Amino acid sequence: MRQGWLGGGQDHGLINPCRMATRRDILIIKLGALGDVVMATGLVERILRHHAPRRCILLTSPAYAGLFPGLELKTFDRSSLQSTLATVQWIRKQRFQRVYDLQSNDRSGVMCGLSGIPERVGNHPRFPYNLHPESRYAGQCHIHARMLEVLEAAGVSTDAVAPRLHHSDQDRDKVHTWLREQGLADRKLVIMHAGASARRLEKRWPYFRELAESLAQRGFLTVWAGGEDDRHTNADLARVTGVDASAAFSFLQLVALTEHALFAVTNDSGPMHLLACGSIPVYGLFGPSDWRRNHAVGQRDRVLSLNRHEPVFRETGLAELKPGQALRQLERDGVL
Structure with missing residues (x-):
């Protein structure tokens, strides 16, 4: 049996589109590329532990959904503007309390800015993020170390956080x-x-x-x-x-x-x-x-x-x- 995320044995797979989030729910964004998604696995797991038992949903690319067995997912096709707009509409309808933008590029920044989510965690000390490291990131440290700073700025403990993958x-x-x-x-x-x-x-x-x-x-x-x-x-x-x-x-x-x-x-x-x-x-x-x-x-x-x-x-x-x-x-x- 696959251990799954946070020790769960069941693969929950994609979300039920009819189920609406509440203001306590959490959105995590990590779209790509492969190496960056792998480095983010330990971060995602720590976010889930920090907010348990609150509902957390990961927005990611279809190619990487298999890296997160047992985690509730929303997949996002990055190939078109129409897909981006449709995803923003979905995010707004969900009424999340907090978003962790582990991508923090122009596309995900726009999503966060239009999301209506009150707590927006990201890599850059500027809009749309209101929970972020104080310093600007200019490649002064490893990408993973910087993302640990992002989580710490949001009040999430990062002791012993490292990439983890659960094979079955x-x-x-x-x-x-x-x-x-x-x-x-x-x-x-x-x-x-x-x-x-x-x-x-x-x-x-x-x-x-x-x-x-x-x-x-x-x-x-x-x-x-x-x-x-x-x-x-x-x-x-x-x-x-x-x-x-x-x-x-x-x-x-x-x-x-x-x-x-x-x-x-x-x-x-x-x-x-x-x-x-x-x-x-x-x-x-x-x-x-x-x-x-x-x-x-x-x-x-x-x-x-x-x-x-x-x-x-x-x-x-x-x-x-x-x-x-x-x-x-x-x-x-x-x-x-």
């Missing part, structure tokens, strides 16, 4: 079956994600094949993880070494896969944050993006970057970070 026995069974069918049950597995956003191709490290070949010589087998958009890349890599697992797993099943792997190596991507919710070290490759703001929570010491020890972020090309340098850090950390 069914998720574990799916992973077990896949490993057995692939003949991998007794292999020394490493998970790698060689993809990244199609809009940020510069965040893709060009030496995954070389690293995987070096690890294969030491008895490790690489599982190439990713979604449909990673199929071409993963197929090319798997022809050289490892196993292609493109679109083989849901988000939560990918977390369950970490129970069978020794460590992971990824680009700065959504799967990096998913894997960090598992039980293994996760090495994130950074160059064009600032690792100080974006590393997987709990994995700071496993950042792979040429500017890892520099006091100020300096953008570098990922091609400058050679596979031998990555391999030496894995050796120093004892994961090999």
Whole structure:
């Protein structure tokens, strides 16, 4: 059985559209992207605990609904202005007491401004938010640390808040079956994600094949993880070494896969944050993006970057970070 949010065993799924909220009810907004939603999971859980037993509803994108089993959801299609206006109308009808805008971008800010909700929690010290940190956010700390400040400004305790994902026995069974069918049950597995956003191709490290070949010589087998958009890349890599697992797993099943792997190596991507919710070290490759703001929570010491020890972020090309340098850090950390 899936544990679910706050220990519940039942998947409540989407909200009943006929059920109206009351002025005591709470709205949480977190729309995307994948890595940011994963980092927000612990925040959402803490908000639910803080307001229990009051009713809390999460507004999120359809693609991420599966990350929140047992939580009452309203899904929102971000592709059109019509959808945005319809969602604002829905919010106004619900008469929420408080909204936590964990997105805090222009779109969600407009939603909050038009919501009619009296208590509006957000990242920026300006309208529409009336509960917020005093300082302006300009990337001076990690995104997750900033969101902890947002919750504290709203009177929510943030002790020991970290991303959490609840995978089920069914998720574990799916992973077990896949490993057995692939003949991998007794292999020394490493998970790698060689993809990244199609809009940020510069965040893709060009030496995954070389690293995987070096690890294969030491008895490790690489599982190439990713979604449909990673199929071409993963197929090319798997022809050289490892196993292609493109679109083989849901988000939560990918977390369950970490129970069978020794460590992971990824680009700065959504799967990096998913894997960090598992039980293994996760090495994130950074160059064009600032690792100080974006590393997987709990994995700071496993950042792979040429500017890892520099006091100020300096953008570098990922091609400058050679596979031998990555391999030496894995050796120093004892994961090999």
